[in-house]
Amino acid sequence: MKSIPKLIRHFIATMLLSSVLILILNFTLLALFLSSQMPNSHPWQTADEVAGHLLWSESGYSLPENTALELKNSDIWAILIDDKTMQVVWKTDNLPGTVPTSYSASDIAGLTRGYIDDYPTFTGKAEAGLVVLGFPKDSFWKHMWPSWDYHLIAGLPNTILSVLAVNIALIFLIYVYTNSRLLRSVTPIVSGIQSLPTAQSIHIKEKGLLSELAVSINKTSEILQSQSRQLRKKETARANWIAGVSHDIRTPLSMVMGYAGQLESDRRIPEDGRIKAAVIVNQSGRIRNLVNDLNLASKLEYNMQPLHPEKQNLVAIVRQVVVDFINMDIDNRHPIEWTTDESLTVCIAEIDKDLIKRAVGNLIQNCMNHNEQGCHIFVRVMAEKQNCMVVVADDGVGISEEQIEKLNHSPHYMVCDENTWNQRHGLGLLIVRQIAAAHGGTAQIGRSPSGGFSVRIILPMPI
Amino acid sequence: MSLEYLKQKRILLVDDEQELLNLVVSILNEDGFWNIQTAKTAKEAIAISETYHPELAILDVMLPDGSGFGLMERLKSNSDYPVLFLTACGEDGDKFRGFGLGADDYMVKPFLPKELLFRIHAILRRSYKEENPLVRLSGSEIDFDRAEVVKNGEHLSLTAKEYEILSVLYRNAGRIVTIDALCEAAWGDNPFGYENSLMAHIRRIREKIEGNPSHPVSLITVKGLGYKLIVEGR
Numbered sequence: 001m002k003s004i005p006k007l008i009r010h011f012i013a014t015m016l017l018s019s020v021l022i023l024i025l026n027f028t029l030l031a032l033f034l035s036s037q038m039p040n041s042h043p044w045q046t047a048d049e050v051a052g053h054l055l056w057s058e059s060g061y062s063l064p065e066n067t068a069l070e071l072k073n074s075d076i077w078a079i080l081i082d083d084k085t086m087q088v089v090w091k092t093d094n095l096p097g098t099v100p101t102s103y104s105a106s107d108i109a110g111l112t113r114g115y116i117d118d119y120p121t122f123t124g125k126a127e128a129g130l131v132v133l134g135f136p137k138d139s140f141w142k143h144m145w146p147s148w149d150y151h152l153i154a155g156l157p158n159t160i161l162s163v164l165a166v167n168i169a170l171i172f173l174i175y176v177y178t179n180s181r182l183l184r185s186v187t188p189i190v191s192g193i194q195s196l197p198t199a200q201s202i203h204i205k206e207k208g209l210l211s212e213l214a215v216s217i218n219k220t221s222e223i224l225q226s227q228s229r230q231l232r233k234k235e236t237a238r239a240n241w242i243a244g245v246s247h248d249i250r251t252p253l254s255m256v257m258g259y260a261g262q263l264e265s266d267r268r269i270p271e272d273g274r275i276k277a278a279v280i281v282n283q284s285g286r287i288r289n290l291v292n293d294l295n296l297a298s299k300l301e302y303n304m305q306p307l308h309p310e311k312q313n314l315v316a317i318v319r320q321v322v323v324d325f326i327n328m329d330i331d332n333r334h335p336i337e338w339t340t341d342e343s344l345t346v347c348i349a350e351i352d353k354d355l356i357k358r359a360v361g362n363l364i365q366n367c368m369n370h371n372e373q374g375c376h377i378f379v380r381v382m383a384e385k386q387n388c389m390v391v392v393a394d395d396g397v398g399i400s401e402e403q404i405e406k407l408n409h410s411p412h413y414m415v416c417d418e419n420t421w422n423q424r425h426g427l428g429l430l431i432v433r434q435i436a437a438a439h440g441g442t443a444q445i446g447r448s449p450s451g452g453f454s455v456r457i458i459l460p461m462p463i
Numbered sequence: 464m465s466l467e468y469l470k471q472k473r474i475l476l477v478d479d480e481q482e483l484l485n486l487v488v489s490i491l492n493e494d495g496f497w498n499i500q501t502a503k504t505a506k507e508a509i510a511i512s513e514t515y516h517p518e519l520a521i522l523d524v525m526l527p528d529g530s531g532f533g534l535m536e537r538l539k540s541n542s543d544y545p546v547l548f549l550t551a552c553g554e555d556g557d558k559f560r561g562f563g564l565g566a567d568d569y570m571v572k573p574f575l576p577k578e579l580l581f582r583i584h585a586i587l588r589r590s591y592k593e594e595n596p597l598v599r600l601s602g603s604e605i606d607f608d609r610a611e612v613v614k615n616g617e618h619l620s621l622t623a624k625e626y627e628i629l630s631v632l633y634r635n636a637g638r639i640v641t642i643d644a645l646c647e648a649a650w651g652d653n654p655f656g657y658e659n660s661l662m663a664h665i666r667r668i669r670e671k672i673e674g675n676p677s678h679p680v681s682l683i684t685v686k687g688l689g690y691k692l693i694v695e696g697r
């Protein structure tokens with residue numbers, strides 16, 4: 001489940017990045033907005049300018065032409081209140097009638113701070129009085145009580161920072177909460193998908209955010225299970241069929257072998273007849289081996305051969321196989337030499353005795369089958385690093401590099417799903433390989449030093 | 464050494480195939496066994512055994528009216544004698560070991576006459592060895608009853624280990640017996656590291672049985688593999 005922490009990291013990174021981006025975006029928009037408001041933000045300045053431009057002459061106060069025009073165009077009115085008389089001594093033509101013409105000190109304070117008849121007013125000091133500009137209604141919003149506690153302003157940076165921090169923490173919590181809910185529903189789905197290839201039966205609870213996915217996974221698992229059951233059934237049927245055929249062939253073959261064996265050693269029969277009987281005996285023997293091999297190979301292939309591994313002395317087991325062959329090989333056409341080091345008397349491995357005997361027996365039989373004219377067979381057990389090894393070699397006809405390559409790398413017809421007429425070699429080596437594999441080992445085919453055939457079974461020593 | 468007394472043994476043969484019965488009877492007759500009764504069902508076999516008192520039973524595993532294992536139990540409950548199974552099931556080796564039923568041996572069909580005869584001889588020798596006469600070697604005789612060797616009129620007694628080793632070699636006379644099988648016979652299961660002790664015992668046995676222990680002719684070493692006992696007249 002390495003993917004979950006990765007997912008969480010990814011979520012948090014995305015969340016932080018999006019928060020920062022939102023902040024940057026907000027500040028940028030604010031700055032743009034404020035800068036667009038800049039031209040309107042100087043009514044006090046305009047009032048001061050008007051006060052400065054106001055001229056005194058014999059005929060009274062007057063404004064230069066262009067300033068007056070500007071005020072008029074902006075729909076701004078203006079008055080001048082005399083310092084001494086507190087009376088309006090000058091006004092623009094567009095002054096509304098509702099604006100008073102005399103003022104008290106409190107009126108002045110009021111209009112400075114706020115409005116006259118809802119017109120936002122701004123003041124500028126002229127030579128002998130106060131210029132008041134009245135902007136159109138609703139053009140400005142004035143702070144009526146524009147005073148702040150000193151500490152509030154002094155602590156503003158800290159306040160902003162803490163508010164920001166609280167905001168981020170809040171966003172983070174919301175994010176974690178929603179994501180953890182999502183993760184809770186994702187986790188079983190992920191583990192379900194991960195265990196699909198292990199061929200186990202899977203059932204995920206079909207609720208939560210991703211219940212539809214869970215349903216699909218459960219269905220997939222069911223399909224896989226039923227497929228593997230079907231396959232297993234077919235394999236069992238095939239292995240049983242092979243076992244049945246090989247069972248049924250044994251009794252008739254007993255008759256053939258038994259009577260041919262009797263004829264072979266019957267002195268009353270002429271020699272050429274006995275030679276023919278001997279051929280029948282030999283060929284029946286081959287059928288017998290084939291039947292045995294076929295049965296075992298199919299059981300090993302479909303994992304139906306029960307394995308009884310025990311810690312055993314491989315040297316003793318192989319020695320017994322060799323002795324059994326020597327005791328049976330009456331004509332001595334295939335003398336077997338035991339070339340195991342005398343110092344090696346014990347090599348313990350976790351093995352099924354009968355299967356290992358079968359494998360070594362197959363190899364020795366193989367040497368005999370491929371060298372009808374006779375050959376020496378060399379059997380050796382070795383202990384090397386963490387392995388026990390059995391080497392069966394001969395000095396017979398041998399095998400080409402190409403054939404070695406083929407035997408080592410192309411599948412046997414029994415376990416191959418293609419038509420491979422060029423690979424019809426015996427089952428003997430396949431069984432040796434299967435037995436080695438069932439013990440966690442391998443079988444390697446090669447050439448012996450004397451140019452013959454050589455097979456090496458390598459079995460791991462128990463730890 | 465004479466094996467004639469073994470040929471007198473009463474043998475009960477049970478198989479549902481008449482052809483197979485004929486074959487085995489023919490093989491046994493040719494080898495000199497003549498006291499043979501056959502049965503095709505378990506019921507028949509039990510009936511015969513009550514009057515015939517067999518000394519060896521050769522049984523098929525699958526019979527029309529039951530399994531050979533059950534039949535063996537019935538037969539052995541009356542009188543204990545060796546049983547050899549002849550089976551067409553390739554995997555019966557497992558069953559025998561698993562059930563521990565007390566069969567003396569089993570053979571998987573098909574078989575060669577000489578294989579069958581070898582097993583029968585081995586079982587009979589093992590089961591009825593008290594009837595053994597003296598075992599004649601090239602330079603001496605072994606008397607297993609008295610656990611002694613008679614060489615040049617001199618009686619040399621065998622120790623327990625020497626007796627065990629010689630018994631195994633004699634049962635497999637003319638054939639190689641592995642070092643491991645001999646150690647197992649003398650020291651029990653998983654006998655690792657007894658090779659040197661075995662060699663010492665073999666040397667002492669040779670001193671008792673061989674005319675010239677330095678040049679053994681009866682107890683022969685097969686280098687790296689084991690030993691072979693050569694018995695006269697076999």
